[in-house]
Amino acid sequence: MRHFLYLAFPAFTLLAACGDQNTKSPVTPPGGEKSAKTKVLEVGADVLQGKEPLRQLDIYLDGFHFYNGVIGSQMEAHHFGSKLNEDVIQSVIYDGNGKDAKIMGIEYIISRRLFEKLPAEEKKLWHSHAYEVKSGELVAPGLPDVAEHELMEQLASTYGKTFHTWHTDRDKELPLGTPLLMAGFTKDGQIDTAMVGQRDRRMHVSMAEKRRQRADIQVPPVLPGANAWEKGEVRQLQVVNSAEPAMQHNGH
Numbered sequence: 603m604r605h606f607l608y609l610a611f612p613a614f615t616l617l618a619a620c621g622d623q624n625t626k627s628p629v630t631p632p633g634g635e636k637s638a639k640t641k642v643l644e645v646g647a648d649v650l651q652g653k654e655p656l657r658q659l660d661i662y663l664d665g666f667h668f669y670n671g672v673i674g675s676q677m678e679a680h681h682f683g684s685k686l687n688e689d690v691i692q693s694v695i696y697d698g699n700g701k702d703a704k705i706m707g708i709e710y711i712i713s714r715r716l717f718e719k720l721p722a723e724e725k726k727l728w729h730s731h732a733y734e735v736k737s738g739e740l741v742a743p744g745l746p747d748v749a750e751h752e753l754m755e756q757l758a759s760t761y762g763k764t765f766h767t768w769h770t771d772r773d774k775e776l777p778l779g780t781p782l783l784m785a786g787f788t789k790d791g792q793i794d795t796a797m798v799g800q801r802d803r804r805m806h807v808s809m810a811e812k813r814r815q816r817a818d819i820q821v822p823p824v825l826p827g828a829n830a831w832e833k834g835e836v837r838q839l840q841v842v843n844s845a846e847p848a849m850q851h852n853g854h
């Protein structure tokens with residue numbers, strides 16, 4: 603995925619210019635207002651503590667997810683990520699892009715080459731990004747069209763594994779329940795167009811126009827095993843009384 607870091611830097615530096623601080627979190631957690639002491643401690647921590655991992659989150663992508671196996675439950679997802687190498691990206695997912703945004707999950711993105719090597723059962727946890735790119739659904743706010751097109755070319759053949767830990771579309775106060783595996787859209791007619799329209803108006807983008815701009819992006823066929831929900835192979839977590847089965851399943 604060539605020139606990825608070159609493209610990511612403008613995405614970070616242009617955030618302020620693109621007016622991205624316009625997607626508010628729908629969640630208000632219970633609790634008292636921050637005290638003066640807490641605010642002073644925060645200022646001191648901000649000045650004195652190192653935050654190198656956070657400074658690496660220089661890629662901003664906005665798209666949509668749904669709960670794996672429940673395509674009617676859809677939500678917008680703001681990804682702030684970093685590229686670990688030419689084949690792996692990691693992202694923190696928020697429910698907004700302002701100061702009140704809540705962390706609602708994580709996504710790992712890998713290249714087609716790495717996905718192809720995964721065990722068959724592991725592949726069922728991953729979704730393709732081909733449609734998200736080609737449809738214009740996935741956007742990189744603030745990037746010029748030419749740079750965004752190059753970035754989307756790189757992402758089109760990748761695969762993501764996403765877990766939401768705070769279901770902010772439902773749990774408006776606290777992160778309840780287990781993490782849930784998310785999935786991505788694979789064809790027209792699946793996504794809530796009203797939800798997309800709201801995003802497009804807020805961010806001054808157009809899914810339809812992005813689709814036209816990306817018509818020339820060549821995407822290889824989606825590899826077998828991805829998007830397993832389409833074949834009824836739904837995977838989700840559950841709470842059990844013993845850690846042994848989970849540890850054995852994950853190769854420990």
